[in-house]
Amino acid sequence: MSNENYASAEKRGGEELRAPARASETASNKARLEIHGLSAYYGKTRAVSNVSLSIQTKRVTAIIGPSGCGKSTFIRCLNRMHEVTPGALVEGRVLLDGEDLYGPGVDPVEVRRKVGMVFQKPNPFPTMSIYDNVVAGFKLNGSRDRRVIDGKVEESLKMAALWEEVKDALYKPGTSLSGGQQQRLCIARALAVDPEVLLMDEPCSALDPIATAKIEELIHELKETVTIVIVTHNMQQAARVSDYTAFFYMGELVEFGVTSKIFTNPEKHQTEDYITGRFG
Amino acid sequence: MLSAHTDKKYEEDLKKLRDDILYMGGLVENQIQRAVNSLVDRDSKLAETIIERDHEVNRLDVEIDDLCIQLFALHQPAARDLRFITTALKITTDLERIGDMAVNICERALELNMEPLLKPYIDIPRMAQISQRMIRESLDAFVREDTDLALKVCKDDQEVDDLNSQIFRETISFMIEDPHTINRAMKISSISKYLERIADHATNIAEMVVFMVKGKSIRHMKEIPQSI
Numbered sequence: 346m347s348n349e350n351y352a353s354a355e356k357r358g359g360e361e362l363r364a365p366a367r368a369s370e371t372a373s374n375k376a377r378l379e380i381h382g383l384s385a386y387y388g389k390t391r392a393v394s395n396v397s398l399s400i401q402t403k404r405v406t407a408i409i410g411p412s413g414c415g416k417s418t419f420i421r422c423l424n425r426m427h428e429v430t431p432g433a434l435v436e437g438r439v440l441l442d443g444e445d446l447y448g449p450g451v452d453p454v455e456v457r458r459k460v461g462m463v464f465q466k467p468n469p470f471p472t473m474s475i476y477d478n479v480v481a482g483f484k485l486n487g488s489r490d491r492r493v494i495d496g497k498v499e500e501s502l503k504m505a506a507l508w509e510e511v512k513d514a515l516y517k518p519g520t521s522l523s524g525g526q527q528q529r530l531c532i533a534r535a536l537a538v539d540p541e542v543l544l545m546d547e548p549c550s551a552l553d554p555i556a557t558a559k560i561e562e563l564i565h566e567l568k569e570t571v572t573i574v575i576v577t578h579n580m581q582q583a584a585r586v587s588d589y590t591a592f593f594y595m596g597e598l599v600e601f602g603v604t605s606k607i608f609t610n611p612e613k614h615q616t617e618d619y620i621t622g623r624f625g
Numbered sequence: 626m627l628s629a630h631t632d633k634k635y636e637e638d639l640k641k642l643r644d645d646i647l648y649m650g651g652l653v654e655n656q657i658q659r660a661v662n663s664l665v666d667r668d669s670k671l672a673e674t675i676i677e678r679d680h681e682v683n684r685l686d687v688e689i690d691d692l693c694i695q696l697f698a699l700h701q702p703a704a705r706d707l708r709f710i711t712t713a714l715k716i717t718t719d720l721e722r723i724g725d726m727a728v729n730i731c732e733r734a735l736e737l738n739m740e741p742l743l744k745p746y747i748d749i750p751r752m753a754q755i756s757q758r759m760i761r762e763s764l765d766a767f768v769r770e771d772t773d774l775a776l777k778v779c780k781d782d783q784e785v786d787d788l789n790s791q792i793f794r795e796t797i798s799f800m801i802e803d804p805h806t807i808n809r810a811m812k813i814s815s816i817s818k819y820l821e822r823i824a825d826h827a828t829n830i831a832e833m834v835v836f837m838v839k840g841k842s843i844r845h846m847k848e849i850p851q852s853i
Contacts, residue, residue: 580701580703581701584703608703608704608707609703609704609707609708609840610704610708610839610840611704616704617704617705618628620703620704621630621702621703621704621705621706622630622631622632622635622700623628623629623630623631624631
């Protein structure tokens with residue numbers, strides 16, 4: 346083989362490594378969320394600094410980083426939840442399928458329907474049954490037809506892999522379920538309004554390993570239908586569930602790329618230090 | 626240089642792994658040296674000692690494997706650490722095979738020592754010297770994370786291959802001239818082949834070092850890259 350052949354072999358290797366960094370890969374996999382120069386503040390404190398990033402459609406993107414690095418604040422900007430905090434401010438643009446979520450005349454409630462969220466601690470509505478919990482959001486902006494609602498409850502609970510466990514107890518309180526089940530109930534509630542993107546802020550940190558494994562399996566299934574962004578402190582979890590990983594540090598996006606590349610051969614020194622446990 | 630892990634035990638285990646590999650490398654290098662000495666000096670007693678000492682190499686192979694598996698299980702290594710431990714795991718396999726080759730050389734030496742000398746050994750010690758240097762340099766490259774040195778080792782392999790071909794031609798001509806030499810010539814040719822394999826194992830180690838440092842594989846490429 347000539348030197349040229351060697352060079353092309355090397356190029357192929359390089360291509361593979363670089364691919365993730367590009368926002369648009371192929372026509373079938375375009376960016377659903379485009380974030381441009383996003384900064385977020387709490388009063389005068391800047392929690393997220395000038396982050397630009399593309400979230401790929403029907404892929405799982407994990408956000409990792411030490412506590413206080415701005416990862417939760419960042420995803421809260423993706424469905425206009427950040428601005429709910431008093432004194433909070435957002436700069437920059439977040440485009441969902443090309444439309445700016447912060448554009449004039451955009452209704453934040455509609456944004457939150459399209460971009461759903463699941464939180465760290467399962468938070469089913471305490472006074473509601475499992476059934477009512479699932480369709481709490483759906484009923485607000487959907488049909489009142491009982492059969493449609495019944496269908497939606499079943500569909501959402503099936504998507505959240507909870508149906509089999511609760512189908513005979515739909516009218517029991519949501520809070521009667523175990524922690525892992527409650528979290529899947531919250532996922533079902535988020536899915537009931539047909540979101541395009543699902544944001545998950547440390548969805549497993551309050552769960553045991555078995556409940557965690559169920560949620561992770563669910564994430565694998567859900568990415569067939571929705572785009573997922575997950576914040577996690579558990580790096581093995583990021584490695585297991587995500588296609589892309591973004592590493593945040595001190596409010597800045599340090600590195601973004603294909604997960605397998607980030608965990609085997611990251612480009613940046615800081616990323617390397619963090620994922621190998623060299624941050625003291 | 627990277628800063629230390631916040632987990633001190635992990636840091637110590639990684640250091641121990643590095644030290645164990647170096648110790649095993651030194652041992653194996655010495656085994657080859659003495660194996661070839663037992664041939665050149667026709668010292669059968671030495672050959673037996675070396676065969677006996679191979680169990681030490683085997684023991685280290687098992688120990689290092691265990692340590693690597695333990696590190697994987699307990700620390701879920703990532704990035705550089707992951708590549709380092711994976712490389713260590715592969716290096717021990719190569720070193721263990723080199724140890725076996727040293728034993729094979731001794732076995733042939735024991736047989737050859739019982740027969741009259743076919744010819745003075747000139748190229749075999751040279752091959753041994755280069756192969757040993759390749760092992761040493763590949764492990765230096767491993768410790769210093771030096772890809773240039775690793776690439777040099779890959780290139781040096783050609784020198785050993787050439788000597789092997791030369792010895793092969795030479796032993797064939799002995800056999801053609803006098804069929805009585807076949808037995809001895811075949812054994813010399815085998816020893817040359819063992820040394821050639823040793824150099825290949827050193828090349829494997831060097832290639833893994835490149836992977837460890839750069840995260841890029843250069844294995845099974847027809848030509849060695851000039852730089853990485």
